[in-house]
Amino acid sequence: MATIFQNTGRQLTDRQVYLNELALADMAEPLGFESIWSVEHHFTDYTMCPDVVQFLSYMAGRTKDVRLGSMVVVLPWHDPMRVAEQVSMLDQLSGGRMILGLGRGAGKVEFDGFRLDMGESRERFVAYAEALLNGLETGLMEHNDKFYRQPPAAIRPAPFKSFRGRTYAAAVSPESSRIMAKLGVGLLIIPQKPWREVEKELAEYNRLYREINGTDAPQPISAGWTFVDESPERAREMALKYIGGYYRTVLAHYQFAGEHIKNTKGYEYYAKMNEKLHSYGEEKAIEFFAELQVYGTPDQVHEKIMAIHRRTKNSAYVGVFSYAGMAHEEAVRNMRLFAKTVMPELKKFDAGAAIDRAGMLPDHRYAHAAE
Numbered sequence: 001m002a003t004i005f006q007n008t009g010r011q012l013t014d015r016q017v018y019l020n021e022l023a024l025a026d027m028a029e030p031l032g033f034e035s036i037w038s039v040e041h042h043f044t045d046y047t048m049c050p051d052v053v054q055f056l057s058y059m060a061g062r063t064k065d066v067r068l069g070s071m072v073v074v075l076p077w078h079d080p081m082r083v084a085e086q087v088s089m090l091d092q093l094s095g096g097r098m099i100l101g102l103g104r105g106a107g108k109v110e111f112d113g114f115r116l117d118m119g120e121s122r123e124r125f126v127a128y129a130e131a132l133l134n135g136l137e138t139g140l141m142e143h144n145d146k147f148y149r150q151p152p153a154a155i156r157p158a159p160f161k162s163f164r165g166r167t168y169a170a171a172v173s174p175e176s177s178r179i180m181a182k183l184g185v186g187l188l189i190i191p192q193k194p195w196r197e198v199e200k201e202l203a204e205y206n207r208l209y210r211e212i213n214g215t216d217a218p219q220p221i222s223a224g225w226t227f228v229d230e231s232p233e234r235a236r237e238m239a240l241k242y243i244g245g246y247y248r249t250v251l252a253h254y255q256f257a258g259e260h261i262k263n264t265k266g267y268e269y270y271a272k273m274n275e276k277l278h279s280y281g282e283e284k285a286i287e288f289f290a291e292l293q294v295y296g297t298p299d300q301v302h303e304k305i306m307a308i309h310r311r312t313k314n315s316a317y318v319g320v321f322s323y324a325g326m327a328h329e330e331a332v333r334n335m336r337l338f339a340k341t342v343m344p345e346l347k348k349f350d351a352g353a354a355i356d357r358a359g360m361l362p363d364h365r366y367a368h369a370a371e
Helices: 014-031 052-062 080-094 108-113 118-138 174-183 195-213 232-254 259-263 268-280 282-292 298-312 328-347
Strands: 035-038 067-070 098-103 140-144 149-154 167-170 186-189 221-228 294-296 316-320
Touching: 014 035, 014 052, 014 328, 035 052, 035 098, 035 316, 052 067, 052 080, 080 098, 080 118, 080 140, 080 149, 098 118, 108 118, 118 140, 118 174, 167 174, 174 186, 174 195, 174 268, 186 195, 195 298, 221 232, 221 298, 221 328, 232 282, 232 294, 259 268, 268 282, 294 298, 298 316, 298 328, 316 328
Parallel strands: 035 067, 067 098, 098 167, 167 186, 186 221, 221 294, 221 316
Antiparallel strands: 140 149
16 A cells, blocks of 8 residues: 655645555555555655655554555655665664655655756666665665766665566656666556556556566556446546546646646657647546556445556556545545455466565575575
8 A cells, every 4th residue: 555645735734644545555455455655855845745754664664564655755855875775774763664665756836846867867867776776786886977976985884685577767757767677677657548558558668678678577567547436326426536637636736737838848748748638638537547546336436456467467556545635534434434344355366476586585584685
């Protein structure tokens, strides 16, 4: 499960949002969820988790076995050396439970707030990711190119276990998928475009990954905004209200309809989204996004998650259960009903267990560094 700390409409104080979302995160392990995730964002009501590794470190101390996923750490906003230290420290604190998710960011408000050129984000991401991934494998950070110069420096505490096979990156544009194949990382899929496009890009990514790395790509991990209710009518009504409401916050935060996106280097795919928004209108876009997500009765939700697997061969599904100003009591009910009615059926299905095969050993407390 993922908790995203939204304060849509500022109906609550930020403090109350944190109390509510942390309560949901505390429910995850007792309810049988296998991992807890959050995502990094800054400056707006959209997502109030400016340091996802800090949140995961807190959850590491409150849990025993669940894995801890970043969805994502946005590399261009950080010094890669500091990220390497934070990631290695969290892995030490948690006994090797971290799943490392990376991204390059797409929010103008965030790049502006950090005084960074959004048009450099793709090149900066590649440089930072190469340095970080090499550093986590060797224990030594060093890099020298236009975007990142790092003299050799040791990561301490030293990484004690390989991050290969448990590192993922968000890739919305086809260009990003190719970059991730070259970096040798898996894909995080956040449903926001037609599944036929996702399937086509996944096939190309899998082909490139095999060609470049000589092995099959890790199975992707797919996330989804989730609403489950025993009543199909109420499930649809609430999905359109809250999942649709969530997408409104996406449009507001990312300013996808803004003129800037058309002229920003590296965001050509988003410029096409901009054109579609102007062509079809905001309401159609919101309805389209809601239909890509996972809502319905327990049976319907189960089938939608299985349909995502048939399309993507994902090894894990990450559900978001609280968003867009949903009442905390509703989010608790939503998450509990999913855990009671949908999760047991999902756990009967072997989706490939790609993370375990790639080094997330069942007893991670005694895992050793990869050769």
